[in-house]
Amino acid sequence: MEVQSTGRRPGTAVIFNIGEVLAQLADDFPSVTASKIRFYEEKGLITPQRTPAGYRQFRDSDVERLRFVLALQRDHYLPLKVIREYLDAIDQGEAPTNLPPGVSIAPRMVSDELGVELKRRSRRLSSEQLRAECGASAGLLEAMVSYGLVEMRDGSFDDQALRVAKACTELAAHGLEPRHLRPFQAAADREFGLVERAVAPLASRRDGASAARAAEAAREIAELCLGLHSALVQSRISSMEAP
Structure with a gap:
C-alpha cells in the first residue's frame, strides 16, 4: 500500500494518498482495496496525479468519482463500460441521461481545473x-x-x-466563402441521419444502459464517418500528385 506523505501546505488543494482514500471509503464500501482502485485507474475511470516519485495523489473529485463507480457497481450491477460512458458525459460537461433511480452526481466529481474548462464550454x-x-x-x-x-x-x-x-x-x-460551404452543411445533415438510424434500436429502449450505449455508438459512428470522409478527400488530393 502507498503511504507516501502528501506534503500538504496550508491554502493548497487537499491531496490524499491511496491509504487515506481507502479510509474515506471504508464505511460505505468496506470491501474496496488498493488493487481495485489501481484497476479503475487502468480502465481510465479515475486519473489521479502522480508525484515525481510516482506516488498517486487523489483529490476530492477522484474520491467522489470512486464513490460513483462503486455505487453503480454494487447497487445496480452496471458494467464498467456503461459507467465509463456516464463519466465521459460528465467530463464533457453533459448530464448523463437515464441514470439509475436514486443515483446523483456529486458536485465534487468535477475537479477545479475541469470545472473552469466546463464553465468555458458552456x-x-x-x-x-x-x-x-x-x-x-x-x-x-x-x-x-x-x-x-x-x-x-x-x-x-x-x-x-x-x-x-x-x-x-x-x-x-x-x-x-460561406456560399461555397453549403455542401458541407448538407453532408453533415446526411451523416447525422445515418448515425441516427444506426443507433435507433438502442435509443428507443428506455433503460439507462441502452441510452449510454446509444450515445457511445453515435460518437463512434460519427468518428468513422469523419474518417471515411477525410480518407476519400485525401485520395482525391493524392491523385492530383500522380504523374
Whole structure:
C-alpha cells in the first residue's frame, strides 16, 4: 500500500494518498482495496496525479468519482463500460441521461481545473465576442448565419458555433466563402441521419444502459464517418500528385 506523505501546505488543494482514500471509503464500501482502485485507474475511470516519485495523489473529485463507480457497481450491477460512458458525459460537461433511480452526481466529481474548462464550454458569446475570437468580419459572420453554417440561439452563440466560425474564417482566407460551404452543411445533415438510424434500436429502449450505449455508438459512428470522409478527400488530393 502507498503511504507516501502528501506534503500538504496550508491554502493548497487537499491531496490524499491511496491509504487515506481507502479510509474515506471504508464505511460505505468496506470491501474496496488498493488493487481495485489501481484497476479503475487502468480502465481510465479515475486519473489521479502522480508525484515525481510516482506516488498517486487523489483529490476530492477522484474520491467522489470512486464513490460513483462503486455505487453503480454494487447497487445496480452496471458494467464498467456503461459507467465509463456516464463519466465521459460528465467530463464533457453533459448530464448523463437515464441514470439509475436514486443515483446523483456529486458536485465534487468535477475537479477545479475541469470545472473552469466546463464553465468555458458552456459560455454564451455575443456576435462581437464571436468575431473577436475567430477573426471574422461582420459581413463574413452574417454570411455564415444566412447560409445556416452557424446558428444564434437565444440571442447568442455557443462554443460549437465558434468552432464552425473559426473553420469558416480560415477557409475564407483561401477563397472559400460561406456560399461555397453549403455542401458541407448538407453532408453533415446526411451523416447525422445515418448515425441516427444506426443507433435507433438502442435509443428507443428506455433503460439507462441502452441510452449510454446509444450515445457511445453515435460518437463512434460519427468518428468513422469523419474518417471515411477525410480518407476519400485525401485520395482525391493524392491523385492530383500522380504523374
